[in-house]
Amino acid sequence: xxxxxxxxxxxVLPVLVLVAFSAVIPLMTVVNYSVQDxxxxxxxFWVGTEWFQExxxxxxxxxxxxxxxxxxxxxxxxxxxxxxxIALCMPxxxxxxxxxxxxxxxxxxxxxxxVGTIWQIFGRVDIGLLGHWLNAAGVExxxxxxxxxxxxxxxxxxxxxxTSLVVLLCYSALVAIPEAYxxxxxxxxxxxxxxxRAIQLPRMKRVLIIAVLxxxxxxxxxxxxxxxxxxxxxxxxxxxxxxxLVQMAVGQFDIGPAAAMSLIYFLIILALSWVFYTxxxxxxxxxxxxxx
Amino acid sequence: xxxxxxxxxxxxxxVPVLYIAFLLLPLYWLLNTSFKTNQEILSSFTLWxxxxxxxxxxxxxxxxxxxSGYINSTLYxxxxxxxxxxxxxxxxxxxxxxxxxxxxxxxxxxxxxxMAPPAxxxxxxxxxxxxxxxxxxxxxxxxxxxxxxxxxxxWILEGFMSGIPREIDETAYIDGYSFGRFFALIFMPxxxxxxxxxxxxxxxxxxxELLIARTLTVTEAKPIAAIMTRTxxxxxxxxxxxxxxxxxxxxxxxxxxxxxxxxxxxxxxxGRV
Numbered sequence: 001x002x003x004x005x006x007x008x009x010x011x012v013l014p015v016l017v018l019v020a021f022s023a024v025i026p027l028m029t030v031v032n033y034s035v036q037d038x039x040x041x042x043x044x045f046w047v048g049t050e051w052f053q054e055x056x057x058x059x060x061x062x063x064x065x066x067x068x069x070x071x072x073x074x075x076x077x078x079x080x081x082x083x084x085x086i087a088l089c090m091p092x093x094x095x096x097x098x099x100x101x102x103x104x105x106x107x108x109x110x111x112x113x114x115v116g117t118i119w120q121i122f123g124r125v126d127i128g129l130l131g132h133w134l135n136a137a138g139v140e141x142x143x144x145x146x147x148x149x150x151x152x153x154x155x156x157x158x159x160x161x162x163t164s165l166v167v168l169l170c171y172s173a174l175v176a177i178p179e180a181y182x183x184x185x186x187x188x189x190x191x192x193x194x195x196x197r198a199i200q201l202p203r204m205k206r207v208l209i210i211a212v213l214x215x216x217x218x219x220x221x222x223x224x225x226x227x228x229x230x231x232x233x234x235x236x237x238x239x240x241x242x243x244x245l246v247q248m249a250v251g252q253f254d255i256g257p258a259a260a261m262s263l264i265y266f267l268i269i270l271a272l273s274w275v276f277y278t279x280x281x282x283x284x285x286x287x288x289x290x291x292x
Numbered sequence: 293x294x295x296x297x298x299x300x301x302x303x304x305x306x307v308p309v310l311y312i313a314f315l316l317l318p319l320y321w322l323l324n325t326s327f328k329t330n331q332e333i334l335s336s337f338t339l340w341x342x343x344x345x346x347x348x349x350x351x352x353x354x355x356x357x358x359x360s361g362y363i364n365s366t367l368y369x370x371x372x373x374x375x376x377x378x379x380x381x382x383x384x385x386x387x388x389x390x391x392x393x394x395x396x397x398x399x400x401x402x403x404x405x406x407m408a409p410p411a412x413x414x415x416x417x418x419x420x421x422x423x424x425x426x427x428x429x430x431x432x433x434x435x436x437x438x439x440x441x442x443x444x445x446x447w448i449l450e451g452f453m454s455g456i457p458r459e460i461d462e463t464a465y466i467d468g469y470s471f472g473r474f475f476a477l478i479f480m481p482x483x484x485x486x487x488x489x490x491x492x493x494x495x496x497x498x499x500x501e502l503l504i505a506r507t508l509t510v511t512e513a514k515p516i517a518a519i520m521t522r523t524x525x526x527x528x529x530x531x532x533x534x535x536x537x538x539x540x541x542x543x544x545x546x547x548x549x550x551x552x553x554x555x556x557x558x559x560x561x562x563g564r565v
Contacts, residue, residue: 002391011386012398014379015442022439023405026416089307096305102546102553103312106319109545111500111517114538121325121535122318127333129321160315167311221409224502228521242411246503249415262412273407277400 033259051260061261063236064244065268071240072219075158079215080208082159083166088200090171101171104164116228119157123229143230147237150230154238157225162215169207177203213276220269241265319542326535333531348536358537361516364430365499366544368513371434373494376441377487384449385475389461399446406443410503413439418507428510436504441494448493452486453479492552499545516541 034051036044055061090100107115123143125131134141143153177199185195223242226232232239232247239247245265249258325333326348327341336342352358386392387399417436418427426432460482464474480487506518520537 002389004392005390006392008386008390008392008395011382015383015402015446016398018375018379018435018438019402019405019442022417022435023408023413026413026420029416029419030412086307086311089304091305091308098553100308100312102549103315104308105549105553106542106546107315109496109499109542109549111502111541113502113517113521114541117520117534117538118318118322121531122321127325127337127531129317132337160318163311164315217407221411223409223411242409245409245411246414249411250507255415258415262409265409266412269407269409270404273404274400277403 030259030262033255034263037256047256051256052264055257055261055264060244061264064239064241067237067239068220068222068241071154071158071222072216074155075162075219076212076215078155078159079163079166080212083163083211084170084204084208086163086167087170087174088196090167092175101168104167106164107161108164110161112224113228115157115161116225119153119160119225120229123153145234147234150234150238154226154229157229158219158222161225162218165214166211169211170204173204173207174200209276209279213273216276217269217273322535322538325531326539328532330530330532345532348532349540351533352536352540358516358519358533361514361519362540364509364513365505365515365517365541368430368433368437368505368515369495369498371430372437372441372498373491375434376438376445376494377491379438380442380445380449380490381475381480381487384446384453385479387446387450388453389458402443402446404443406440406447408439410440410501414503414507417504421508427508428512430513432508433505433513433515434498436508437498437501439504441497444493444497445490448490449483449486452483452489456482488552492548495548496545 035046035048037047037050038044091097110118120128122128123130125135125142131141131143140146141149143149181199182195185199190198221242222240223246226238226240227243230238232243241261245258245261248254248261324340327344327346328338329343329345329347332338332341332343387395413436421427421432421436426435456479460478461474464478469478502515502517502521505515506521509515509518516537520534520541
């Protein structure tokens with residue numbers, strides 16, 4: 001058991017001070033703006049929850065939120081199964097391992113705007129390999145003018161960018177399974193599918209929860225890649241919450257609504273993450289009790 | 293692959309091979325485009341550079357407004373990693389060893405900052421750092437990136453530290469080690485791979501972030517990523533230089549992966565990223 005010691009607060013203090021400076025103060029500023037209106041000249045007056053009502057009722061917010069949810073749903077549905085499949089097929093020893101790991105980790109380390117640039121150059125009809133080939137093959141493809149094409153390109157880009165994270169997480173869980181488990185399964189005459197269901201999937205459960213959590217949060221906050229690739233277009237077809245928010249706050253300087261929207265956006269992520277976090281730590285506690 | 297004593301390569305390896313091919317295809321296209329002249333990029337469609345040129349790279353490496361971007365990015369990324377690790381180490385120790393008033397709430401609150409959308413913080417960050425006169429300095433970006441890197445470092449390190457038996461701490465204290473000496477001489481070497489992994493992830497998330505870094509800098513500390521977006525909008529579409537700059541931003545990441553490649557899998561397993 002961990003010992004009870006309130007002096008441990010001293011060790012946490014530097015983190016608290018730093019995070020207070022970089023998170024609490026800015027967040028308080030946002031809260032402050034979200035309940036006030038301004039005529040400029042630094043004159044502010046109290047408007048209560050007016051901005052929140054306005055944002056929650058606006059179609060612009062609903063549409064951006066729906067786009068975000070749809071996008072997160074699609075990328076999770078593709079990346080999680082694909083990541084598991086690739087991890088299952090990876091070599092477990094030999095030089096192939098390092099080779100796979102290094103190459104697969106590569107997209108994770110590319111600055112996000114460069115990811116956008118890479119897919120822009122890859123997908124463009126005039127100078128891009130993908131766009132050029134598809135059109136040469138007789139498929140009408142132009143991600144700058146067609147909504148479906150824009151979505152396909154963005155989803156493909158996200159799969160390209162982040163599936164490796166799921167693969168690496170699942171792979172690390174798979175190589176940690178002791179060989180004895182497989183031997184026992186073979187003695188019992190278990191097939192490929194029952195080994196997956198009874199041994200591999202349960203051992204991957206923990207990392208899968210983490211993978212879903214990280215992928216959900218990051219896809220829900222996506223900004224840079226679609227901003228570079230499509231700029232939110234064609235029309236507003238790929239304007240996600242972040243893009244809309246930055247446009248509102250920095251572009252149009254509608255600080256009040258932007259602040260209210262920020263808080264709503266943050267609360268949605270916070271609530272969903274809390275659900276994930278509880279599920280994850282509950283599993284930890286169960287695992288620890290099981291070991292005792 | 294030619295493993296001794298193994299004559300057949302399992303058919304299932306085709307899946308990772310296809311996946312890697314899919315990963316490399318757009319990267320190849322980026323590399324290919326960066327060796328072409330703008331005229332070739334726009335006028336003809338070629339699978340490899342017909343008129344191989346290094347001019348795009350020469351342009352970047354000789355123009356201070358381009359290469360200073362790389363120096364700026366490296367500076368704030370290194371600062372951020374150092375700050376994040378320095379504050380996260382003691383905190384992670386506290387979380388892994390002790391129970392204290394409000395510990396669980398504090399841990400979740402820290403994590404919630406990792407989940408905060410950067411877009412929410414753009415405007416308040418700008419005003420906060422303006423108030424302190426820190427706009428356009430490297431330290432401003434380094435501090436701002438702590439928002440998501442400190443929680444992550446605490447999270448990873450706590451996982452590694454919990455894997456070290458508590459008896460080690462107790463024995464050291466009985467032997468008369470002070471907390472500081474024990475931590476630096478015994479404990480940190482034990483979790484060095486954890487520190488490496490945490491540093492790797494801090495580096496990675498700070499290196500790839502654009503929105504906050506761009507907002508907090510004007511000219512002096514402008515990261516390379518922001519210089520790239522500016523060029524796209526301002527001087528038309530200089531695809532050759534843009535792709536060359538893209539290739540150069542990938543290199544530091546590739547080097548870092550190479551050094552931690554043996555820890556990637558283990559790191560993911562132990563530190564619960």
